[in-house]
Amino acid sequence: MQQNFELRVAIFGLGYVGCVSAACLAEMGYGVIGIDCDEKKVGDVLNRRPPFFEPGLENIVKSNVAAGRLTASTDVCAVSDADIALLCVGTPSAANGNISLDQLRRVVASIAETLAGRTKPLVIAVRSTVFPGTCEEVVTPLVKDYPLVTVVANPEFLREGTAVHDFMQPSLVVVGGHNRASVELVASLYAPLPKTPSLVDLRTAEMIKYACNAFHATKIAFANEIGTLSSCMAIEPGQVLATLCEDTKLNASPAYLKPGFAFGGSCLAKDLRALNYGAKRLDLHTPLLESVLPSNNQHLDRAMQVLLDLPSKRLGFLGLAFKENTDDLRESRVVNLLEGLLGKGRSVRIFDPHIRIENVYGSNKSFILREIPHIAQLMDNTIEETLQWADHLVISQKLSPEADAKVKACGLPIVDLVSSSLAYLHSNSPAFA
């Protein structure tokens, strides 16, 4: 990615994100102007001090204002020199939980007022945290009459208290937009930093920020619930969590972090039930852990609704066990789906390469016969039989490469429960009043 220190950057909002971004970009060598409607913040920067305390910020504000790379103004017209406008205004919570976009709307409207007669391109990069769709539905319409202006999303991931360090050593750099050149221009700003920018589309960039914060919050709540439960049982909580983190294959890793089908099997649900029961006996409320099985059931219900909504007459399921490469049927959520579909009068057939019903025995057998007594009559012995019979396929288990090739070649419509999220089936519902 080409890096160009001639780029002029205007930063709107000299708060925690804006002032740190302004000082750090100036420190990297860019010419930066911070624009804020708050005269005190602008005055502070012009007087070579940050408007708030953040470790390491004072030094770089001081040296970069002195070097002439960083300045500040209350005048929006200062954007006229800029190639990139980074919007770092606040997006506080409204009373109903939605975010307030008042500051964002106002700042974009004020930029739009400066655009008549502009002759050089301007990329507006929204660094504030905004709900997916905001750039398309709120920001872009305000500048749509100016073809030289493009909008990208460039969320910020820094943390207060380590903000300068986080900016210079980012955990993630994300730029999203429809215009590739604009996305690459904004990404090029960060080229000297030790993290390759992830270039995505506009809504994806906005969503990633929310996904990250929701993930961080969930991790903290999880650690606190497990930690409290451990303490209540005289188990050292720090050791439990630290040891959990030693597993970087399954625990602190990308494992399981993919949207797909509801989990099943004989262990996860059973052990969560036992943990929640144990917490209850201690009079301990663990809402996060208690919510996991209902969440999983909800996901199963969504899958069921998707399948019930299909115009299909003959649904061919590929996979019956709770996951690939096993013949374990206990708590397989595919069985729940089949039960529901059969109950609603749908025709199904199933192929699973590792299951011959006549060979299933023990707890596996009693489970499947209790749920679907005539399961043997629904099973095919070869994938070809299922592909020939079905008018629609449901991939309910990760396929082998050979099975995958056969599925692709057969040309039947597919619902892939495993490798894609069901969310795409819901219509876009913009949340902007």
Ligand SMILES: NC(=O)c1ccc[n+]([C@@H]2O[C@H](COP(=O)([O-])OP(=O)(O)OC[C@H]3O[C@@H](n4cnc5c(N)ncnc54)[C@H](O)[C@@H]3O)[C@@H](O)[C@H]2O)c1
């Ligand atoms: N604070 C964090 O740790 C952090 C981290 C990542 C992302 N974010 C997100 O970044 C955004 C900014 O957060 P913050 O903590 O820096 O907010 P902040 O409230 O500290 O700063 C916002 C600044 O915008 C200025 N402003 C408001 N309207 C303006 C206008 N029309 N023109 C010019 N300036 C204007 C305000 O005067 C204020 O100085 C939010 O969306 C937040 O969710 C914050």
